[in-house]
Amino acid sequence: MLNRTVKAAVVVMAGALALAACGTNKTESGGGGSASCDTSKGTLTIGVIAPLTGSLAALGLGIQHSAELAVAEANDKCTVKGYKLNLDAEDDTATPQVGAQAATKLSSDNTVVGVVGTLNSSVAQTVQPILAGKKVVQISPANTNPSLTKGTDLTNPKRQFPTYFRVCTTDNYQGPDAADYLVKKSGKKKIAVIQDGKTYGAGLAAAFSDRATTDGATIVDKEQVGEKDTDFSGVLTKVKAASPDAIYYGGEYPVAGPLSKQAAALGLNIPVMGGDGIFDPKYIDLGGKEGDLATSVGAPVESLDSAKDFVKAYQAKGYKDPYAAYGAFSYDAANAIISSLATTLGDSGTWSDSLRDKLISNVGSYKGQGATGAVAFDQYGDSTNKVLTVYQVTGKEWKPVQTGAFEG
């Protein structure tokens, strides 16, 4: 009997330890330099919802650390008077249900002033209403699906959630930009379109297909793959039968990299092009081949004067993971929240839920110079920054080949 009690106690203790470990792991304090600032009113929290584990973790960890950097800098500079800022990063594993749990957790904590996230448009769909219900402002560094701000009917746009903003441009610019480059500049006329059936991939592929057709190309084949698939021989055999001269893929790099490699193995030596979801070094590790193309939001971070300070500060912090495709956007998103919060509170304000409306309207009218350029939002909550860059795999690296604001 005693034996059994001891066993149960050991199990309970082990569980408690594991929980404690998770707790300390997830809530990271935003830097130490706050000693000189007045933090007498307590702590406010910036939430992050991004995939910190799973196949898209490379992107999510870049988002988390960049937001951490913004929080640490704000603490050093005493940006928010009377408060210390904290970061609470929640893992959404790139899954809508898990994202909803993260959003519920963050929105029930009344010190959470705003949330940076999500990475995936499909996750944003479940996160948006939860945060909006509690009037928690949300700025996404990476959601590019247009319906998140304007609704599904783009000819008759209607703002979806007053709390939702994003600092990156959308797929109704990104898709056409890719189509213009592939059809007009590279002269590809027979294009096969493959997508993964998710909100982001399907939307991007549709935006691309429309513009490519207008530009004079023919979509010779349309296919869909599963998000967890790894063997694409079936899909690619069908694509090959349509003899395209390029493949456009709507989706993310865990599928796109192997897909490009398997296409080449089947004798399809044509470029694969995709959107910001495949623009990651991991794409090349997983099989992305020379000559493959990707569009991504914003100008190349390394080329922007405005981003140099960000890159330097990020590297000085010595984060384990690179800032990846959305780091600079995440940094700008966090700064937009922090700076709007400082405006809302002023010199002597005290945070309470009644200030949330004011914070939302301050984010809406926020104008700043961020790492990715000028940061501001239009009446739908979309970024006014419509700069897109086309990258190509050259010498096992993504190299920018064209940067410009998309004009329509």
Place this chain on the structure above:
Amino acid sequence: MATLLQQIVNGLIFGGLIAMVALGYTMVYGIIQLINFAHGEIFMTGAFGGLAVYTWLLPAEAQKIWYVALPAMMVGGAIVSLVVALLMERLAYRPLRNAPRLAPLITALGVSVFLQELTRIVYPGANSAVPFPNVFSAAPVHIGSITIPSSGLLMLVVSVVLSVVLQTYVNRSRMGRAMRATAQDPDTSRLMGINPDRVIVLTFGIGAVLAGIGGVLYGTYINNVDPYIGFQNGLFAFAAAVLGGIGSIRGAVIGAFVIGLIKNIADIYLPGGTAYDYVWIFILLIAVLVFRPQGLFGEVERVRA
């Protein structure tokens, strides 16, 4: 026509992969009526085991010689899978040997998630997909207009050979007879001097070795692995085992090839194309189960005293 032939080849390769995993499902079920949902993860750990052997144990010269590297990786993957499977059997399933059937089933799901997350945390870089070297010949085989990846062909050949060896072993050897006896009636076989625990361990072990070798060949063919590859492939393998008649070795292999072929032929000929190929697999599965609930080669469930 060329497209059809190519799809048949693709289907056979996929079927070969699924067969190696399905054998483990079907054998374990045959002996202890446990649907071991963690078996897909045994396959996954085998792939990571092979990759670990390649990365840390093989000297650089040996990495380039496929007939040294590949067998070493297959042995390494099989050993890792074997150890994981035996630990799983000893720690998770044996304590539940006489519990209601639902308990080990739920445990299997738990073990599955545990192994996925453990691999993700323990293996360096496994937070996302890890590139896997193609140690076998990278040059594809061309027959007419059909392209067959060499590593895929190898997977198919190894799978068929191992299935035949296994079938012979179970039908001819002394231990094989013990396995069949335990499957038929564990209590009587114990009276006949068979140690059921030994038979069960052996069954888990054989299934794990096959899955481990399958994992390494899968990595060589697909060229990247992540901790979640066991889930989807395990699901197809389970479907193959049920389609062929769970408990039957021949059934699992044939079920796997049927699933591979249906998937790839649905891509070109059935409505919905590539977006609906999985739907057709499971429609077929349901159709077979409606008319033959025991599967294609399965035996009607025996009533046990």
